[in-house]
Amino acid sequence: MAAALHLNGLCKAFGKTEIIRGVELEIAKGERHAIIGPNGAGKSTLFNLITGRFPQTSGTISLHGADLAGKAPHEINRMGLSRSFQITNIFGNMTVFENVRCALLWSMGYKYSFWNLLDRSRALTEGAEEILEQINLTERRNLPAGVLSYAEQRALEIGITIAGGADVIMLDEPTAGMSHSETDYIVDLIRKVTENKTLVMVEHDMGVVFGLADYISVLVYGEIIATGRPEEVRANPKVQEAYLGEVLEADH
Numbered sequence: 455m456a457a458a459l460h461l462n463g464l465c466k467a468f469g470k471t472e473i474i475r476g477v478e479l480e481i482a483k484g485e486r487h488a489i490i491g492p493n494g495a496g497k498s499t500l501f502n503l504i505t506g507r508f509p510q511t512s513g514t515i516s517l518h519g520a521d522l523a524g525k526a527p528h529e530i531n532r533m534g535l536s537r538s539f540q541i542t543n544i545f546g547n548m549t550v551f552e553n554v555r556c557a558l559l560w561s562m563g564y565k566y567s568f569w570n571l572l573d574r575s576r577a578l579t580e581g582a583e584e585i586l587e588q589i590n591l592t593e594r595r596n597l598p599a600g601v602l603s604y605a606e607q608r609a610l611e612i613g614i615t616i617a618g619g620a621d622v623i624m625l626d627e628p629t630a631g632m633s634h635s636e637t638d639y640i641v642d643l644i645r646k647v648t649e650n651k652t653l654v655m656v657e658h659d660m661g662v663v664f665g666l667a668d669y670i671s672v673l674v675y676g677e678i679i680a681t682g683r684p685e686e687v688r689a690n691p692k693v694q695e696a697y698l699g700e701v702l703e704a705d706h
């Protein structure tokens with residue numbers, strides 16, 4: 455079976471500066487995979503390459519075996535990959551329910567185009583209600599999204615990301631700026647909504663990474679210096695030296 459995501463010899467240069475330098479990475483279907491590494495290592499760039507925001511300089515990216523070369527972000531989204539943004543994507547004046555419904559309409563509308571209007575409207579409403587339930591926002595459904603707490607807005611953002619049923623979910627620093635209790639809440643939510651899906655996330659909080667990820671890849675200066683199970687990565691001397699030693703010390 456093809457990997458959910460396969461990066462092969464992936465490179466990206468901005469002008470003469472090589473930012474991603476020959477990344478090889480295979481993420482199996484159903485795996486929760488975290489990409490960690492120091493600031494400026496290229497994690498966001500890697501995300502932007504996978505999601506089609508930047509074209510790669512060389513190498514290939516495949517999603518379930520299909521080459522993504524030349525595909526626009528919305529095409530990649532419709533092939534089953536959905537990402538969240540560090541900066542929130544929410545419409546503050548629209549209700550929580552409308553935000554989710556709108557995301558569903560956008561990402562699934564084309565599949566419904568042959569349905570009649572009433573069935574389509576009913577399916578969208580039911581789909582949005584299901585997502586609200588999953589992200590624990592059913593009771594907040596009629597509030598303008600702008601009045602939700604920060605953690606609730608991030609939960610809504612995750613709901614918007616999973617709307618449309620993508621099976622590869624990419625989250626960029628999902629717990630950035632959160633307190634411990636908010637972080638625990640969002641981690642539980644991510645675990646729940648990514649059940650049976652493939653998760654790729656960039657995250658700086660090592661508690662989150664080690665608690666959630668099945669596999670971790672460490673990106674340093676545009677190269678993956680290690681990939682493995684959390685305990686293998688933690689014990690890897692190269693990783694300790696390049697990144698984790700410092701971060702884990704800072705955490706204590």
Ligand SMILES: Nc1ncnc2c1ncn2[C@@H]1O[C@H](COP(=O)(O)OP(=O)(O)OP(=O)(O)O)[C@@H](O)[C@H]1O
Pocket residue numbers: 468473491492493494495496497498499500
């Ligand atoms: N569009 C661009 N043009 C030129 N250089 C860029 C561009 N985008 C990113 N870079 C450079 O690429 C390098 C990697 O940046 P990137 O944001 O991918 O790192 P990161 O690992 O996500 O960092 P952080 O953890 O701080 O978010 C940085 O030196 C950055 O200045």
